[in-house]
Amino acid sequence: MFLALVHIYDNLRLKYPSALTSIEQIVNNVKGKRIALFLDYDGTLSPIVDNPDHAFMSNAMRVAVRNVAKCFPTAIISGRSRERVRKFVGLKELYYAGSHGMDIMCPVQSPAADHNTEVPNYIFLRNYVNPTIFHIFRSFKSYYFI
Numbered sequence: 383m384f385l386a387l388v389h390i391y392d393n394l395r396l397k398y399p400s401a402l403t404s405i406e407q408i409v410n411n412v413k414g415k416r417i418a419l420f421l422d423y424d425g426t427l428s429p430i431v432d433n434p435d436h437a438f439m440s441n442a443m444r445v446a447v448r449n450v451a452k453c454f455p456t457a458i459i460s461g462r463s464r465e466r467v468r469k470f471v472g473l474k475e476l477y478y479a480g481s482h483g484m485d486i487m488c489p490v491q492s493p494a495a496d497h498n499t500e501v502p503n504y505i506f507l508r509n510y511v512n513p514t515i516f517h518i519f520r521s522f523k524s525y526y527f528i
């Protein structure tokens with residue numbers, strides 16, 4: 383079992399090499415393109431710990447995220463509630479998507495010069511997905527959820 387997992391991991395690393403060893407290739411690929419950064423929270427910005435309420439990110443990580451957000455629009459996407467993950471990260475200049483992207487919030491003030499103030503996904507969620515989910519739940523009124 384362990385060897386099989388190691389094999390799967392090695393294959394994944396071949397298919398998706400570390401960004402740190404591919405910087406030159408990344409720089410070439412993004413020439414002439416706008417960059418946006420999407421980051422996960424648990425296990426990416428914070429370590430995985432037993433108690434989810436104790437999954438704090440370090441200050442060094444917070445400074446790194448703040449600095450990168452000065453250059454590119456930066457978003458945190460999490461399975462957690464948006465408010466919860468925003469509290470953990472504590473940076474006003476980011477986009478936050480909680481509940482696996484169902485709840486999106488724009489930064490109060492965008493620090494990167496070329497930030498696009500309009501978030502089409504947000505508008506899509508507000509105008510289409512939310513009413514659709516509401517409609518689906520209404521039609522399930524007589525069902526029990528377990």
Ligand SMILES: O=P(O)(O)OC[C@H]1O[C@H](O[C@H]2O[C@H](CO)[C@@H](O)[C@H](O)[C@H]2O)[C@H](O)[C@@H](O)[C@@H]1O
Pocket residue numbers: 422423424425429430431432433434435437459460461462
């Ligand atoms: O999308 P993410 O930001 O990665 O959130 C996914 C889940 O993260 C949290 O659970 C995970 O991290 C916990 C703290 O380190 C750990 O105890 C747990 O085993 C992990 O699954 C969070 O508690 C969940 O609500 C998120 O869905």
